[in-house]
Amino acid sequence: MKKEKSFTEKTSASDTSIGFDYQYYYFLLRILSLGIGQSVGLEIKDDVHTELNADLNILYQVKHTIQKNAAGASASLTELDADLWKTLYNWTQIISDKVDGREEIPAQIKFVEKTEFHLVSNKSHSKSNTFLKLVIELHSNVGSFESLFSHIDNLANKTQDADIKKYILAVAQLNLSVKKKFFENIRFELELDDIICRIKRSIREKIVDVEKIDAVFERLDSRIRSDNFLAVKNGKAIKIDFDEFATRYAKIFDDARTKKLVHHRFKSDLPQDIFTQRFIKRLLEIGAVTVTDEERAVEYTKFKLRISKNLDQWVQEGSLVSDDVEDFHEDVFLRWENEFQNSFRSCTNMAEIIDSAMDLLTMLRRERFRLSETDLDTKLSNGELYYLSDIGRIGWHRDWKNND
Known part of the structure; x- marks a missing residue:
């Protein structure tokens, strides 16, 4: 029997907090992957987005779960998952946003042709997720739009959840040409549960000695969090490009590559008296x-x-x-x-x-x-x-x- 949560547990901010932290660390991971002419933004065009030098945008919806399955792993992404369909729905609203000049079909097609849509989550793959299987088959040129779109219609009829039905119908009602290109450009990055390890691996790939990775991570994490706070406080968007990253944070990496000692910051436990x-x-x-x-x-x-x-x-x-x-x-x-x-x-x-x-x-x-x-x-x-x-x-x- 599922244990009933207390009022305190129901109102706890821990679930939301770890979701924000997960989103932030994915933003940091993307920063470390920047190339010349590229930029990364946090909560501007999407949870996270990148602008590439080839006039290509990548929108990332970042979802984290603390739920576990029977084996102790993160819960699976099901084909009627609220996170899945809310994400796809949000993207349809971005695609057809009249404020950004995309009320007409040609503008929507132009947008989806130059945009990738990535759902990032620590949720695991599910063998029973037929929708996800059909999307992956489509990318592998072994599936068809007809099978995928037919399955989407079936899901709309299957669900009893009014919100999820609304989300599915919004996707299904996209213009056919827009919808085809949209699904061609959807990507799933699942089972990303070791995000801090990924960040540290990226730091190592920037020619930082293994024993100095933690120090670089701590300094970079602290500086970027502080800079983000100040940006929001001053009403500025959180966005950073390659040149800005190199200018503001290169010294952290330079210090780690030299023989100079990297100063660590500690929280001190003071004596009682x-x-x-x-x-x-x-x-x-x-x-x-x-x-x-x-x-x-x-x-x-x-x-x-x-x-x-x-x-x-x-x-x-x-x-x-x-x-x-x-x-x-x-x-x-x-x-x-x-x-x-x-x-x-x-x-x-x-x-x-x-x-x-x-x-x-x-x-x-x-x-x-x-x-x-x-x-x-x-x-x-x-x-x-x-x-x-x-x-x-x-x-x-x-x-x-x-x-x-």
Whole structure:
């Protein structure tokens, strides 16, 4: 017996959310396939569309399901599937859209001759889907329009669903010449369930080392999502062409192809009590942070966690070996030690000691440390200072060891 859903489950946005994410990732996949003179749009002419340099448009309707069959695979695309016929119906409305000047048959024929219509879904193929079988046979030159159109009429009579019947009849009532060309240009991309794997494969095909694929994906995903948000916020269409993609995002790929380290972004799990950390205590000693300035203490903690996690990640992915990390820590320690030894020679009272300690900290915070041919940014460089302080290797006050 099918389990009845609670009200909360019925109103959950998770089904819709994953559908939007699936559509977005298909858009990203198409971006990675762009050639010179081509462009990709999101929710402009269709869910996704591409404009090719040969004056050819491809419209993509992107459908995702979380339903599973008995074997645990995604549910099948049936021949009376609402997603199928709603998609075909939407395309008929685009074909005959009078606002775009396609009210007359010649304009419709011209449009379908230069347009492909792709239904993209993670739904699986069904052996019992005679409609899909007839369309595929038509593309293989072993089927006929007569058999296909006759079957469409039978489906209209068969269904008891008023909406699906409406969709089927709208398709059936297209002008015969338009309808023939329309079905010649329909394509089905089914069982596309591993879309993120496909994206990563496309990244690999752009000559990115295997161990850097995830980093490129994360950066590209983050940048494009942000740019899409800003475009919508500013009332602009989400559309990108090959040249724009190369200009705005090429550096992500260039960074991955060099020996330079690719900085990873992590969500940091902060300690429960920020002020019990050793490095924060060292900063409190010289007034570089106060017990009331939790926001700044949190920021410094994120810097420390960021360098620590990046170092671990670089070792795991093979960009560094553990000796590189040890040498890096030692080099920064020696630079601190050289400055520390000279910082307090002329100090005669506590106020001067505190001032000298702050000068030392300020000077080292300006440093951009280098690791494996890569100049670390200020956050990572400062984070290394906080990390070494947190493990008890360095401090700022002249007597910091006595306070440990």
